[in-house]
Amino acid sequence: MSALQGKACIVGIGNTPYRRGTDGPVDTSLRIELEACEAAIADAGLRPSDIDGILPFYGLSIAEVLAVNLGVEDLKYQATSHVGGAGPGASLANAAMAVEAGLASHVLIPGGWYGFSGRRVRQIIVQDPHTMSGGMNARDFYFPFGLTAPVQWFSFVARWHMNEFGTKPEQLGAVAVAQRKHAQLNPNALMNGKPLSMQDYLASPMISDPYRLFDCSLEADGGAAFVVTSLERARDLPQKPVKLLGVAQGQPYPADDLVGREDVFQLGQTSAAPRAFEMAGITPQDVDFAEIYDPFTFQVIQQLEEMGFCKRGEGGPFVEGGRIELGGELPVNTHGGLLSEAHVLGMNHYIEAVRQLRGEAGERQVENAEIGIVTGFGDFGDGAIAVLGR
Amino acid sequence: MTREAADYHKPLPVMEGMTKEFYENCSRGELCFQRCSGCEKLRHVPTLRCARCGSWDWQWSASTGRGKLVTWTVVRRPMHPDFADDAPYAPAVIELDDGVRMVSWVVDCAADDLCAGMPVEVVFDHVTSEVTLPKFRRVTS
Numbered sequence: 001m002s003a004l005q006g007k008a009c010i011v012g013i014g015n016t017p018y019r020r021g022t023d024g025p026v027d028t029s030l031r032i033e034l035e036a037c038e039a040a041i042a043d044a045g046l047r048p049s050d051i052d053g054i055l056p057f058y059g060l061s062i063a064e065v066l067a068v069n070l071g072v073e074d075l076k077y078q079a080t081s082h083v084g085g086a087g088p089g090a091s092l093a094n095a096a097m098a099v100e101a102g103l104a105s106h107v108l109i110p111g112g113w114y115g116f117s118g119r120r121v122r123q124i125i126v127q128d129p130h131t132m133s134g135g136m137n138a139r140d141f142y143f144p145f146g147l148t149a150p151v152q153w154f155s156f157v158a159r160w161h162m163n164e165f166g167t168k169p170e171q172l173g174a175v176a177v178a179q180r181k182h183a184q185l186n187p188n189a190l191m192n193g194k195p196l197s198m199q200d201y202l203a204s205p206m207i208s209d210p211y212r213l214f215d216c217s218l219e220a221d222g223g224a225a226f227v228v229t230s231l232e233r234a235r236d237l238p239q240k241p242v243k244l245l246g247v248a249q250g251q252p253y254p255a256d257d258l259v260g261r262e263d264v265f266q267l268g269q270t271s272a273a274p275r276a277f278e279m280a281g282i283t284p285q286d287v288d289f290a291e292i293y294d295p296f297t298f299q300v301i302q303q304l305e306e307m308g309f310c311k312r313g314e315g316g317p318f319v320e321g322g323r324i325e326l327g328g329e330l331p332v333n334t335h336g337g338l339l340s341e342a343h344v345l346g347m348n349h350y351i352e353a354v355r356q357l358r359g360e361a362g363e364r365q366v367e368n369a370e371i372g373i374v375t376g377f378g379d380f381g382d383g384a385i386a387v388l389g390r
Numbered sequence: 391m392t393r394e395a396a397d398y399h400k401p402l403p404v405m406e407g408m409t410k411e412f413y414e415n416c417s418r419g420e421l422c423f424q425r426c427s428g429c430e431k432l433r434h435v436p437t438l439r440c441a442r443c444g445s446w447d448w449q450w451s452a453s454t455g456r457g458k459l460v461t462w463t464v465v466r467r468p469m470h471p472d473f474a475d476d477a478p479y480a481p482a483v484i485e486l487d488d489g490v491r492m493v494s495w496v497v498d499c500a501a502d503d504l505c506a507g508m509p510v511e512v513v514f515d516h517v518t519s520e521v522t523l524p525k526f527r528r529v530t531s
Contacts, residue, residue: 122469137435140403144523145495147481149402149469156483160461163506209464209478209501238467257435259483259491 002246008096009241010388011046011234012227018188018342022221023237026114029223030061033112034069036223036347041070041149044227046106046248051227053077053104055091057111057345058084059131077104080198084133084378085293085346086249086268087111092350092386093247095228105229106377108284111347112223120219125149133379137256150295153258153380155211158298160264162210164313167301169210171316173201175297176214176339178325183336185326190218191340194260215297220342224351240356245371246280246387248272253364258380265302265312268383269375273307280387282371284309287387289356289366290330291349293377294337304332307385326364334364349374350386357390398518400505405520408436415450416522421512423490425451434490455512457486457528464501472506480504484526495525 016035024031041048048070054294055078063078077098081090088111095107125132125148129139133150147153161167180196196214204213234241250272252261277283284307284353294300301315309330310318318324324332335341335352342348353372355361366372369390376384403409408424415422423432428445432453439446462482468474478501485491496504497513510526517523 003459122471125470136404136409139401140409141435142481142493143401143470144403144521145481145493145525146400146465146468146470146473146476146479147463147493150474151469152463155463156461156481159463160483163461206464206466209466212462223397239478254441259493260434 004096004100004247005245005279005281006243007100008228008244008351009231009234010226010244010354011229011237011239011241011353012040012042012046013224014039014041014043014226015188015224015344015348015351016222018220018222018332018344018348020116020190020220022114022117026118026221028061029113029118030069032114032221032223033061033066033110035227036112036225037066037070037108037110040108040225041110043239044106046227048072050106050203051108053095053098053107055094055107055109056080057087058082060111062114070307077079077107083249083382083384085374085382086378087296088345088347088350088378089247089374089384089386090146090249092228092244093249093384096244096247099228105192105233107228108225109228110223110225111345113345114221115219115343116221118221121149125162125165134256134258151211151216152208154296154299154388155208156258157264157302158210158296161298161302165316167316169202170198170208171301171319172215172297173198174319175294175300175324176201178319179294179333179337179340181325182364183340185362186335189336189341190220191299191336211296217338218340219293220344222342222344222348224344224347226354234293240358240390242354243389244386245282245389246276246278248275248279248385250275250383252381255380255382265306267302267306267377267381269303269377269385270306272383272385276385276387282387286371287330287373288369289334289372290332291353291372291374292332292337293331293346293349293375294339295377297339299377300332307375326366329352331366334361334366346376353388357388400517401470402518402521411450412436413521416514416524417516419514421453421455423453423525424448432488432490434492435481453486453488453490455486457484457510458484459496459504459508459510460485460506462492462496462504472516482526496527497525498527517519
């Protein structure tokens with residue numbers, strides 16, 4: 001019995017175009033976040049002044065600045081979870097609690113950045129290494145050894161899995177190829193019009209072995225936002241509500257050291273997913289599609305395993321043979337994901353899940369989609385997961 | 391091969407607190423980890439308190455410096471400009487015989503020769519007058 005199951009819902013979504021290149025200043029993310037917020041609030045059939053809760057993404061525009069620019073005069077609730085890409089899921093849990101407890105009525109969850117035109121990861125690691133995953137531990141005990149970027153530390157885990165279970169490059173490639181196929185059906189995907197074959201994947205340059213270029217997500221300029229309210233309030237709003245059936249967060253232990261864990265494959269998702277499925281009263285077999293936070297290909301395989309879609313070690317074979325493609329048993333990242341739509345901090349995964357559950361996904365619509373999951377993945381494996389239903 | 395900090399341009403640890411002590415031990419030629427005085431557990435990276443038994447008491451304990459390579463990545467395109475001239479290079483995870491794992495760098499071994507379980511031992515690279523990095527080389531005997 002869960003107090004939150006089916007109590008809150010997403011009633012508005014909005015996103016900017018996803019691009020690599022933009023006009024105007026890119027020194028802060030505020031402009032692109034506001035554009036997404038305006039779109040989400042309008043989609044919900046609300047006015048900006050109706051918003052009374054804002055849950056910003058860690059490190060981006062803070063709540064009071066967003067409130068001032070939107071005209072939110074009575075901000076009743078704000079909170080930010082320091083879990084990187086697991087932030088939107090953590091915020092969705094917070095929003096549901098706030099709505100259910102009566103602390104706020106219409107909660108806005110924004111996120112967006114100039115991840116391509118503004119300050120890029122390769123600049124942050126030089127200028128402010130302590131703000132990266134792992135903080136001062138990474139600065140003092142990883143960086144001096146040339147381990148300075150996510151593509152490098154996450155390829156550690158991919159190789160660990162290859163050594164232990166025999167996972168193959170072609171299986172990482174199957175993730176890249178499937179998501180690229182989906183992007184061909186998505187006009188807002190950066191890789192729309194650029195199909196990818198397994199041969200293309202295998203021929204792409206090695207960045208940090210075993211990660212090739214096409215194992216990596218697409219730094220992009222983009223913003224997205226969504227609005228959460230109670231199921232009761234949603235009855236008066238124009239959109240068909242997408243219900244939050246289950247939600248959970250989790251962290252690996254220790255969270256701040258990727259290599260010191262007793263269980264090296266443990267993720268936040270290892271404990272979070274069972275909690276979310278239990279809250280929703282479902283099993284992985286009930287899931288019609290999965291939007292999985294995908295900074296790199298192997299992290300999709302690893303989350304599938306840790307969430308229980310297959311056993312640990314079987315994720316490589318699981319993603320082969322079209323199983324994760326549209327029309328397959330479990331379509332994954334139907335929009336193209338961070339790999340082929342754009343790296344919009346995983347906010348774009350929520351937008352896509354809502355479109356699927358509204359039946360508005362056009363050519364890439366999952367037939368009879370009733371239950372979808374969205375995962376977030378941050379820092380060294382922090383996790384969040386939401387089970388959404390129509 | 392001690393160099394002055396001005397000649398060494400790669401990222402260095404910030405020499406404060408337990409980090410400073412860790413690297414100062416390396417400068418003296420000792421790879422040391424924290425050993426909990428309450429439950430004897432070794433730990434790395436440094437923490438104030440033993441998460442297992444709750445003790446705040448600990449002391450530096452010298453490691454044998456021997457272990458094995460468990461995972462690594464071969465960096466072909468460095469993201470950090472200060473490592474541009476090093477590619478390809480291989481940041482690695484070493485599991486010491488004491489049970490502690492740490493991030494380091496395997497020296498004197500071509501990337502293609504790295505393999506899981508390869509025995510390694512610590513060597514000290516005095517990169518500046520203040521900082522010595524513990525790196526590892528293949529044990530061939």
